Amino acid sequence: MSLNTPEWLDIIVRSGILVFALFLLTKWLGKKQLSQLSFFEYVTGITIGSIAAEVSVGLDKDFIHGLYSMLIWAAIPIFAGILSIKSKKARDFIEGQETVVIQDGKIHEENLTKQKYTVEELMHLLRKKNAFQVSDVEFAVLEANGELSVLLKKEKQPVTPEDLNLEVAPVKVPQTVILEGKIMDAGLAGCGLTREWLDAELEKQGISLDNVYVGQVDAYGQFTADLYDDQIQLPQPQEKALLFSALKKSQSDLESFALSTDHKDAKEMYRKHSKKLAELVQKTEKYLIH
Numbered sequence: 001m002s003l004n005t006p007e008w009l010d011i012i013v014r015s016g017i018l019v020f021a022l023f024l025l026t027k028w029l030g031k032k033q034l035s036q037l038s039f040f041e042y043v044t045g046i047t048i049g050s051i052a053a054e055v056s057v058g059l060d061k062d063f064i065h066g067l068y069s070m071l072i073w074a075a076i077p078i079f080a081g082i083l084s085i086k087s088k089k090a091r092d093f094i095e096g097q098e099t100v101v102i103q104d105g106k107i108h109e110e111n112l113t114k115q116k117y118t119v120e121e122l123m124h125l126l127r128k129k130n131a132f133q134v135s136d137v138e139f140a141v142l143e144a145n146g147e148l149s150v151l152l153k154k155e156k157q158p159v160t161p162e163d164l165n166l167e168v169a170p171v172k173v174p175q176t177v178i179l180e181g182k183i184m185d186a187g188l189a190g191c192g193l194t195r196e197w198l199d200a201e202l203e204k205q206g207i208s209l210d211n212v213y214v215g216q217v218d219a220y221g222q223f224t225a226d227l228y229d230d231q232i233q234l235p236q237p238q239e240k241a242l243l244f245s246a247l248k249k250s251q252s253d254l255e256s257f258a259l260s261t262d263h264k265d266a267k268e269m270y271r272k273h274s275k276k277l278a279e280l281v282q283k284t285e286k287y288l289i290h
Contacts, residue, residue, distance in 0.1 A: 018052045048073045102140035115142055178215030191217050251277040
């Protein structure tokens, strides 16, 4: 910077350059710096930020030297990461190891003390995992990043459809087709629909496109919308319920026809198709009713 440059302008320019440099360095370091930090990465991140802050307002400091220092501190975890990939011993030393703190419903006090955790802190972490009683825990591991992984005993785990041998409908991600009053063609294409179909849905519900904050289509082709105007009450989608009701009515009608006719072949035909329709109703219930 020129000697005639005002200090406030010098600080603004330095800060702008350093923010951009920090952004590039963070992208270089990878997403791990933004999520699960090891102790080493935590220290590195703090140091890089401290250097940037010091160089930003320290007008008597050499700006280029500050950038060099940030670059070196950013290169260290990159090198450490490469070393960790190649050597398990290096990985255990740099990133740390997981520690078993509960096994078979019993707390390993020595492991807890070694990691400098109190029993109150352990109970707090357990409650965050919806485990309120130590004896309910089969296994609990304190990960290297400080997270607690918990496995409940089998009899304490929530019942799943698999445990009951129940079939459930597959879950697919809904597609966003309207965002802030604008049609998202990629979302429509993702569920095989057109703008004409969307216009018809909007007209059916009596809402205008510019009043839709978010509009989505689920895996079954049902359109739902969140409006800017929350006072407007939208009708709930009824297509699946109506289809299920129609199938049950058809099956019931076939049973009635079988009972009301005296014709042997017709009675057999009605009963046969009624049985097939009953099976179809049973198979589609989990998809149409939820």
